[in-house]
Amino acid sequence: MERTGNMQQRLGGFKSQVRKLMAVCIGGILLLSSGQGLADSLHEGLQSLSLKSQVGVSSKVDVTGTHAKCEFSTAGAGSSTAVSKQSLTLSKGSLTATLECTAKDGGTISSIPNPLAGNVCVTKQKQSETPCNFGENGGAAASVQVPLKDVLGTTSAVQWMNTTAEQKAIQSQKWTLKLNEEDLPISDKTFDVGCTYTTTGKAAANPAVCQLTVNVKARASSVADENVVTCSYGAESNSEALKVDMTTTRNTVTIDCGSEGTLNPAADSAQYCNPQNKDLDDCKKKFVDILPNFVISWWKTPTPGNASILTIPAADFPESEQQFRLGCVPNKAPQSDSQDTRVDNQSQVQSRTSAPTTCSVLVTVKAASSASYASPSLQTLIAVSGAAVVSGFVVASL
Secondary structure, eight states, X not given: OHHHHHHHHHHHHHHHXXXXXXXXXXXXXXXXXXXXXXXXXXXXXXXXXXXXXXXXXXXXXXXXXXXXXXXXXXEEETOOOOEEEEEEEEBTTBOXXXXXXXXXXXXXXXXXXXXXXXXXXXXXXXXXXXXXXXXXXXXXXXXXXXXXXXXXXOSSXXXXXXXXXXXXXXXXXXXXXXXXXXXXXXXXXXXXXXXXXXXXXXOOSXXXXXXEEEEEXXXXXXXXXXXXXEOOOSTTTTSSOEEEEEOSSSOEEEEEOGGGEEEESOGGGTEEBOTTOTTSOOOOEEGGGTSTTOOGGGEEOOSSSSXXXXXXXXXXXXXXXXXXXXXXXXXXOOGGGSOOEEEOTTTOOEEEOOOOOOEEEEEEEOOOOHXXXXXHHHHHHHHHHHHHHHHHXXXXXX
């Protein structure tokens, strides 16, 4: 009996050890199966602690008229940096833009591009130009630096000027761009500038950024003295068709299409457009039908430039008034440089380069007077005869 009891005790102890071993094995299996989840939880916890130990910086940009003000401020613990975007528009009646960036805490404010002077930023296919870092994620297109005068198509040395006044209470940087009316482009243009802020110490991987999109409206198409037409292609450049009168004493018309347009119809086509259709769609009419002596050599295309000059000899003016239409059509932009749209996820600010418009010119050719066709000797004879008749009347009245 005693031996039997001892055996049962041993069996009981063995079973207990087996249960413990099985529990350990099952626990190990469960631990291995959930190891990834535990690792993820541990990583998230460490990341949360790391974020809480950092201080973020937020940005906010507001625009009043053509004055943009960007404010950088310290955000709460764990807050991420922000990219804030806005836009403003320059035009004939508003030629000055200002970008002001401020921060109340210690740190560094830098312009984009840096320095902000003769260069600005445009979005285009990636090339060798210096990049502008507005926090983009990359892609086929990127923001790069280009000369502002090239964007506007002006020969003037246009640039942003640092107009920062001395500030003691807060950090502040201010830049101002002043254009002249002749600096306005011949088609609507868009470019970007901005500023960035980094706190004192190690620079953040993604510092706070303010991005300002500047839309520049094109100048209007115009007619100057001596029937010189200068064409533009902005959305508001051709609200009304231009009108030109040709006479025997003002017998030329010059159409300057600039670097972004083409004469329609072409000078060597000997054709013109329907004067009743300002869109330059119906352009198969022949000049010889209204100017019987027309020859292509009446057109001249001096170089350099993209102007075309039509001269009607005084002796070839029509007997009755005639009209024709011609003008300049905008060149088709490459697909990569076509309409540029930017949408900001924060403020839903959208900037779109408007579709170009056609520059249409209605030309009226005044009828030649009978004296215009007379030879100089005949005109002299008529004048002498008239004087003699007048003298006769005077003598008879005495």
